[in-house]
Amino acid sequence: MSDFNENKPPKQMNGNTQCHDLQTQSPSLLCSSYPITLKFVDICYKLKVESSDGGSNIKTLICGGSNSSTATIEDRTILNGITGITSPGEILAILGPSGSGKSTLLNALSGRLRGHALTGSILANDKKLTKQIQKRTGFVTQDDVLYPHLTVRETLLYCALLRLPNTLTKDDKMNVVDSVMGELGLHKCADTIIGNTFIRGVSGGERKRVCIGHEMLVNPSLLILDEPTSGLDSTAAHRLVLTLQGLARKGGKTIITSVHQPSSRVYQIFDSVLVLCEGRSIYFGKGNEAMSYFQSVRVEPSFPMNPADFLLDLANGISHQADGVNERDRSNTKQALISAYNTVLAPTVNAACITLDNKKSWMKTTVVGRTINPRQYIKNSILTWLSQFSILLQRSLKERRHESFNSLRVSQVIAAALLAGIMWWHSDFRDIQDRLGLIYFISIFWGVFPSFNAVFAFPQDRSIFAKERASGMYSLSSYFMARIIGDLPMELILPSIFLTLVYWMTGLRPDIWTFLQTLGVIIGYVLVSQGLGLALGAIIMDAKRASTIVTIIMLGCVLTGGFYVHKLPRCLGWIKYASLTFYCYRLLIDVQYGGGERVSSLFGCSTSHPINEATCKFIEEDIVGQITPLASVGVMLIMFVGFRLLAYIALRRMKV
Numbered sequence: 001m002s003d004f005n006e007n008k009p010p011k012q013m014n015g016n017t018q019c020h021d022l023q024t025q026s027p028s029l030l031c032s033s034y035p036i037t038l039k040f041v042d043i044c045y046k047l048k049v050e051s052s053d054g055g056s057n058i059k060t061l062i063c064g065g066s067n068s069s070t071a072t073i074e075d076r077t078i079l080n081g082i083t084g085i086t087s088p089g090e091i092l093a094i095l096g097p098s099g100s101g102k103s104t105l106l107n108a109l110s111g112r113l114r115g116h117a118l119t120g121s122i123l124a125n126d127k128k129l130t131k132q133i134q135k136r137t138g139f140v141t142q143d144d145v146l147y148p149h150l151t152v153r154e155t156l157l158y159c160a161l162l163r164l165p166n167t168l169t170k171d172d173k174m175n176v177v178d179s180v181m182g183e184l185g186l187h188k189c190a191d192t193i194i195g196n197t198f199i200r201g202v203s204g205g206e207r208k209r210v211c212i213g214h215e216m217l218v219n220p221s222l223l224i225l226d227e228p229t230s231g232l233d234s235t236a237a238h239r240l241v242l243t244l245q246g247l248a249r250k251g252g253k254t255i256i257t258s259v260h261q262p263s264s265r266v267y268q269i270f271d272s273v274l275v276l277c278e279g280r281s282i283y284f285g286k287g288n289e290a291m292s293y294f295q296s297v298r299v300e301p302s303f304p305m306n307p308a309d310f311l312l313d314l315a316n317g318i319s320h321q322a323d324g325v326n327e328r329d330r331s332n333t334k335q336a337l338i339s340a341y342n343t344v345l346a347p348t349v350n351a352a353c354i355t356l357d358n359k360k361s362w363m364k365t366t367v368v369g370r371t372i373n374p375r376q377y378i379k380n381s382i383l384t385w386l387s388q389f390s391i392l393l394q395r396s397l398k399e400r401r402h403e404s405f406n407s408l409r410v411s412q413v414i415a416a417a418l419l420a421g422i423m424w425w426h427s428d429f430r431d432i433q434d435r436l437g438l439i440y441f442i443s444i445f446w447g448v449f450p451s452f453n454a455v456f457a458f459p460q461d462r463s464i465f466a467k468e469r470a471s472g473m474y475s476l477s478s479y480f481m482a483r484i485i486g487d488l489p490m491e492l493i494l495p496s497i498f499l500t501l502v503y504w505m506t507g508l509r510p511d512i513w514t515f516l517q518t519l520g521v522i523i524g525y526v527l528v529s530q531g532l533g534l535a536l537g538a539i540i541m542d543a544k545r546a547s548t549i550v551t552i553i554m555l556g557c558v559l560t561g562g563f564y565v566h567k568l569p570r571c572l573g574w575i576k577y578a579s580l581t582f583y584c585y586r587l588l589i590d591v592q593y594g595g596g597e598r599v600s601s602l603f604g605c606s607t608s609h610p611i612n613e614a615t616c617k618f619i620e621e622d623i624v625g626q627i628t629p630l631a632s633v634g635v636m637l638i639m640f641v642g643f644r645l646l647a648y649i650a651l652r653r654m655k656v
Contacts, residue, residue, distance in 0.1 A: 138215025
């Protein structure tokens with residue numbers, strides 16, 4: 001076994017060398033000059049699972065807590081006594097089968113797991129993880145969480161504008177983006193959109209490099225990656241890990257990554273390897289010494305094979321010593337390997353973590369030509385609220401325009417407008433029942449359509465929002481306002497097109513002022529309906545469930561809106577005053593006919609000999625004496641603010 005006490009920094013650890021290699025395009029770009037040696041000692045994490053007829057309820061329990069005496073409660077060990085160390089310029093690979101605790105350990109090392117459920121010590125240069133260290137830590141999640149319609153350059157540029165210090169100019173930040181793209185080999189696809197399952201974009205390997213670029217923009221001293229090679233072929237995975245090796249060697253970065261099943265070429269790149277088995281360690285040490293260690297404990301493959309495959313077989317309890325392997329043999333193999341590790345390797349690893357002498361050069365951050373304190377760096381990194389809002393608004397407009405104006409949605413609106421125009425072509429002003437049917441159709445369409453579309457907004461953005469908020473890229477209020485305001489121009493153009501077609505085709509009151517009033521009512525109603533969808537989406541955060549609930553709510557609004565049912569039971573009469581459709585319908589009638597009293601006199605309903613008794617009865621039940629226009633506007637204004645306030649509160653309660 002090698003001596004874990006060696007802490008030889010890479011040749012490129014000099015601060016000036018890093019700046020020359022990584023950020024040569026601007027003399028003012030931020031460049032890290034301090035290495036981070038990360039120690040994690042006796043890391044333990046448990047979950048308390050309460051089983052019931054309907055499923056299980058998981059609660060956290062501190063490591064070492066007593067077991068419950070009831071049969072329905074059990075302690076699930078996720079991590080148990082994990083210890084290790086990694087130094088600047090090195091890549092530590094965490095191997096293990098699914099469910100072995102790799103992702104949980106990475107979240108703990110990055111400071112994303114907190115509370116009493118996590119015990120043990122995680123030290124960066126012999127100090128506890130602080131806000132300063134976490135600002136210098138990059139975390140790349142397993143899933144590629146990116147906006148599909150933005151190009152590679154745009155994706156990295158918006159991230160740079162939000163994450164880099166506000167002391168840097170926009171040109172400086174663009175130079176940082178170009179530098180990172182050069183390091184990751186992304187220049188050839190710089191102007192290609194990211195894409196997703198349904199939209200053709202960059203390749204899987206390039207998408208993963210963009211995710212790494214997100215974190216490389218802040219030039220982290222510690223870079224943590226959760227299975228970056230998943231979904232990539234062997235060649236793409238090898239190229240990606242070679243890129244990580246270059247970042248570690250040239251930049252003096254400490255890199256920790258979990259890998260599910262690396263090829264032999266990929267495995268040879270790793271400096272250190274930690275193998276997990278059911279939350280416990282069975283090996284920690286140099287990658288090229290793993291096979292010799294297991295030979296020393298009399299465990300070796302029966303034929304030449306990839307060391308990574310052999311280690312994963314061991315972690316799954318396959319010892320290669322018997323022709324047939326049953327569950328009992330697997331369990332015995334795992335226990336034997338854990339016992340061997342605790343006896344042979346654990347004392348050496350623990351001693352290394354205690355005696356390692358760290359350099360103190362990490363206490364400063366260098367900008368080429370001058371030096372600043374890390375606390376000052378964090379202070380300068382915080383953009384003003386207005387700057388965050390402006391950047392997020394630009395990004396929202398660029399990304400959302402593709403969704404709001406996709407051909408299917410535009411065709412749907414135009415088809416509905418043409419259908420209504422043909423059905424009510426130049427309808428007679430005095431045929432009030434047909435006219436009210438048209439008005440109610442408009443109210444239904446622009447209640448259901450925007451609310452149903454808006455319900456997907458926050459659930460679709462949840463993963464990106466959670467990732468960026470966890471990185472501290474912006475405040476919730478700036479994101480929320482940019483999201484709300486960014487939707488306005490795109491959500492209001494389609495109603496305007498719809499009404500322009502329907503209004504003149506159906507022969508509604510032919511004067512511009514009435515048309516503008518009608519348009520104003522429709523736009524206000526669209527904003528209220530959209531607010532309902534946003535609120536439900538933010539509260540439920542499940543697109544399918546939220547869309548089902550918004551459909552039921554809008555069905556109730558349609559039924560109680562005042563056209564289909566005029567006399568509700570006394571105990572249910574209040575429901576119509578909670579209906580969005582009711583207020584829009586009333587306002588549109590007032591705009592077109594000038595109020596119920598005017599309609600009544602127009603048809604002679606107030607006289608002893610009305611023109612048409614059936615029509616007058618319809619007018620009396622449907623129009624006269626319901627609610628004033630001012631009250632309708634006031635209620636819609638309250639709904640407009642209230643729904644969005646509910647959405648904001650729901651987002652604040654969401655854990656990131």
